[in-house]
Amino acid sequence: MRTSIFLYGLWCLAIVGLFMVANTYAWSPFADGRQGPRGSGGGVIFVGGPNHK
Amino acid sequence: MLTLPCPNCGAPVTFRSPALPNRVCDHCRSMLVRSDAGVGIAGQGAALPFDVSPIQIGTRGRFDGRAFEVIGRVRWSWDDGSWNEWLCLFEGGAHGWLGEAMGDFMMTFERPLAEVRSAELDRIARGAPALPGRKAEIDGEELAIADARQVSCIAAEGELPFTALPGWTIYSVDLKAASGRAASLQREGDEAWFYDGRYVTLAELSANNLRAIEGWTMPRYG
Amino acid sequence: MADAAVAQPAAKALSCPNCGGTVTLRAAGYSVTVACEYCASILDVSQPEVRLVTRYNEKASRLAIPLGTRGTLDGTEWEVVGWMARDDSGYPWEEFLLFNPYHGYRWLIEQRGGWSFGEQLTRTPEGSWGGLKVDGESYKPFFADGTARVTDVVGEFYWRVKRGDTVRTDDWVRPGAMLSREADGKEVNWSRSRWVPAATIAAAFGVAAGGKPWPPLPHQPSPALPFVKGGIVIAILAFLALLVGASITGGGRSLWNGSIAIAADGRDQQATVGPIELTRPYQRVRVSADVPALSNGWVDLDYTLVDRKNQASYTASKAAERYTGRDSDGDWSEGDQTAGADFAALPAGTYDLVIDYKGNNWVDPNKSSGNFWDPGAGEQTPDWRRDAVQPQVNISVRSRGGAGGGVFVLMLILIVLPLGAGFLIHARFEGARRGESDFASGGDDG
Numbered sequence: 001m002r003t004s005i006f007l008y009g010l011w012c013l014a015i016v017g018l019f020m021v022a023n024t025y026a027w028s029p030f031a032d033g034r035q036g037p038r039g040s041g042g043g044v045i046f047v048g049g050p051n052h053k
Numbered sequence: 054m055l056t057l058p059c060p061n062c063g064a065p066v067t068f069r070s071p072a073l074p075n076r077v078c079d080h081c082r083s084m085l086v087r088s089d090a091g092v093g094i095a096g097q098g099a100a101l102p103f104d105v106s107p108i109q110i111g112t113r114g115r116f117d118g119r120a121f122e123v124i125g126r127v128r129w130s131w132d133d134g135s136w137n138e139w140l141c142l143f144e145g146g147a148h149g150w151l152g153e154a155m156g157d158f159m160m161t162f163e164r165p166l167a168e169v170r171s172a173e174l175d176r177i178a179r180g181a182p183a184l185p186g187r188k189a190e191i192d193g194e195e196l197a198i199a200d201a202r203q204v205s206c207i208a209a210e211g212e213l214p215f216t217a218l219p220g221w222t223i224y225s226v227d228l229k230a231a232s233g234r235a236a237s238l239q240r241e242g243d244e245a246w247f248y249d250g251r252y253v254t255l256a257e258l259s260a261n262n263l264r265a266i267e268g269w270t271m272p273r274y275g
Numbered sequence: 276m277a278d279a280a281v282a283q284p285a286a287k288a289l290s291c292p293n294c295g296g297t298v299t300l301r302a303a304g305y306s307v308t309v310a311c312e313y314c315a316s317i318l319d320v321s322q323p324e325v326r327l328v329t330r331y332n333e334k335a336s337r338l339a340i341p342l343g344t345r346g347t348l349d350g351t352e353w354e355v356v357g358w359m360a361r362d363d364s365g366y367p368w369e370e371f372l373l374f375n376p377y378h379g380y381r382w383l384i385e386q387r388g389g390w391s392f393g394e395q396l397t398r399t400p401e402g403s404w405g406g407l408k409v410d411g412e413s414y415k416p417f418f419a420d421g422t423a424r425v426t427d428v429v430g431e432f433y434w435r436v437k438r439g440d441t442v443r444t445d446d447w448v449r450p451g452a453m454l455s456r457e458a459d460g461k462e463v464n465w466s467r468s469r470w471v472p473a474a475t476i477a478a479a480f481g482v483a484a485g486g487k488p489w490p491p492l493p494h495q496p497s498p499a500l501p502f503v504k505g506g507i508v509i510a511i512l513a514f515l516a517l518l519v520g521a522s523i524t525g526g527g528r529s530l531w532n533g534s535i536a537i538a539a540d541g542r543d544q545q546a547t548v549g550p551i552e553l554t555r556p557y558q559r560v561r562v563s564a565d566v567p568a569l570s571n572g573w574v575d576l577d578y579t580l581v582d583r584k585n586q587a588s589y590t591a592s593k594a595a596e597r598y599t600g601r602d603s604d605g606d607w608s609e610g611d612q613t614a615g616a617d618f619a620a621l622p623a624g625t626y627d628l629v630i631d632y633k634g635n636n637w638v639d640p641n642k643s644s645g646n647f648w649d650p651g652a653g654e655q656t657p658d659w660r661r662d663a664v665q666p667q668v669n670i671s672v673r674s675r676g677g678a679g680g681g682v683f684v685l686m687l688i689l690i691v692l693p694l695g696a697g698f699l700i701h702a703r704f705e706g707a708r709r710g711e712s713d714f715a716s717g718g719d720d721g
Contacts, residue, residue, distance in 0.1 A: 104304020156379025
C-alpha cells in the first residue's frame, strides 16, 4: 500500500510539473492555432479547421 | 532465616520467614512444619507431575513496584485440569500468589473476608453453593462468579504458609471483573479464605530467572 | 549467565491407548484433552495415566499446518499444538491452537484463505451490545446469535473438547480486528483476533498463501483505504500546487479591437490588423469575431498571426454561421454569430493578424424580404447584396498568460482519476464485506 501511495505521489508530482511547464510556455492542447509555414504575411496556406456547411 | 536438617532425610532445609511455617524438603519431599519445638514432619508429599511452566522456585519480578521472589508452589487439580499457585515472597515479608492457569497469570493477595463485606461471599463462606454468573460487589466493583468446584492438591514444593498434602480437597470459587480483576474464595469446612488481585503478564511483572525450557527462547523482561 | 540451569525438556511423549501411536504432549501441565493425530481418538491427559474418552479409528485429518510446526509472529515463536474445524450453519473455519511456554496460548484462525491471530481476553469489553470498546478501540456488531460447532479436532487442548461441542457466538469488528464472545451454559469467553496478511502466515508457518478471500473477512481492512486516505492528502496538495501555478501566470489583456467589413459580393477578402504586441515570454491569444448582422448566412474566417521579426506564422480557421426559420414547432435558430480562435504558446514579439474571410447569406427565393403584411414570413432577412448592407465583423484580440482553464481541468481530472479508482475499489470491498453481516442493512459508516 505504501508503494501505491508513493507512486500516486509521483504521478501527482508529474502532473503538477507538466502543468507548470504548460503554464510557463502557455501551452494548451485545446488551442485552435497551429504553427503555419514561415513566409510573407500574405498568401498563407490554410490547413484544416471548420468551415461552413 | 533458619537452616536445619530434614528430620526425615537429613538434607538441609531453609525456612526464610516465620510467617511461612511449612516447607517441602527438596530431597525427600516430606512436608515439614516449623514450630517453637523445632521441625516436625506433617506428612509425605508427592512428586510434581511434568509440566512446562515458565515459573520456577527462584523466579523474581516486580508487582506494582514491589520486588518479589517465588519461593513455593502448590499444584491443584480439578475435574477438567490442573494449575499452579506460586507463592511469591515480597520485600517486607508480605506474600502473594501467582496463579497460573491456561497460560494466563494472576497475582492475588489474601484479604480478611470481614474487610471485604460482600453478602454473596459471606453466604458462600458459610456453606452456600456458588452459582456461576452470580455477581458479588467488592469495593464498589462488580465481580461475577466464573466457576466453582472441588479442587485437590496434587503436590507442592518449597516454602508454604500452610500444610498442603496430596489429596487435600477444598471448595474453590473464582470471580472475575470486566477490568481484569480476579479473586477467589476457598472454603474448607467452616473456614474460608479470600484472595483478591488481577490478571498479569510475565512482561508486566518483569519476570526474570524463569525456568529454561529446551528449544524455546527465554524472553528477557525488565 | 545466572539462569543457565539445565533446561527443562519441552515435551513429553505418550502412547495412544487406542492405536498405540506416539503422541507428543507439547503443553504438559496445561493440556487436558488430546485428539490422537493418528486415529482421532479423544484422550484425557489431565491425570497421570492417559485415559481413552472417545474411541475413533479413522485417519485423522491432514492439517494445513502440521502439529509441532513452529512459526514466528511479531517476534514471538509459536508452536502449533492443536487444531479444530468449526462451523456455523455452513460457514466453516479452522482454528490452530498455538503455544509458547513463556507466552501461553494464541489462536491462528483460517477462513476462506484469510488468516487471523487471536488471543483470549482476561478483561471483558466495555460498552453495550451496540458497540464495544477494548484497549481504547471500538468495535461494531457484525454477527449475532451464531452457533459454532466443533466438527473435527486434532492435537491437545487446555479444556475438554470433543466433536459436536457448540457455543453461542457473537462478533464485533473494526478494521483489522474482531471481538468474539463465546458462551456455553457455564462460562463466557471473550477473544480478540487480528487480521494477518496471508503472506505473513505463509512465511511464518510454511502454508501455501491462499487466494484472496471474497467476500472479504468481516474484520479484513480494506486494501484500498490507506491509498484513498493518503491519496486525498496528496491530491489536495497537488490541487493547491495547481492553483498556485495558475494564479501566478496572470490575467488577460486586450491587445486590439476593431471591425472589418464584409463585401456584398461574397468574394475572398483579406485584412491585416496590428501591430499586436505580445509582451510575455509566452502567451495564449484569443481572437474573437462577432458578426452582429449575421442571419441565415455564414462567414469563414481564417486567422494568421505572423511574427514580424521572423515571419513565423500561426493559423486557425473558424466559421460563424447562423440560421433561423419557422416550422411546425415554431421559431428555430441554430449556429452562432461569433467565431473565436485560440492560439497557444506564442512567443513574445510584434505580430500582424492577417484575416482571410468570406461571407455569404442565403435568402429564400420564394419569400420577399421585409414582408410587412405577412407576419408569418419569418424574421426579416437582409439580403446583403440587394440591400447593400455592409455587415461588420467585430474583431477583438486578447492575450492571456498560463496554460488556461482547459489544461487546469485536464490536470485536475488526471489527479483525481487514480484516487477515484481507489475509492471505487474501497467501496466495492466494503460493500462485499458488510454484506456478510447480520447487521447488513444497518449503518453506512466505516
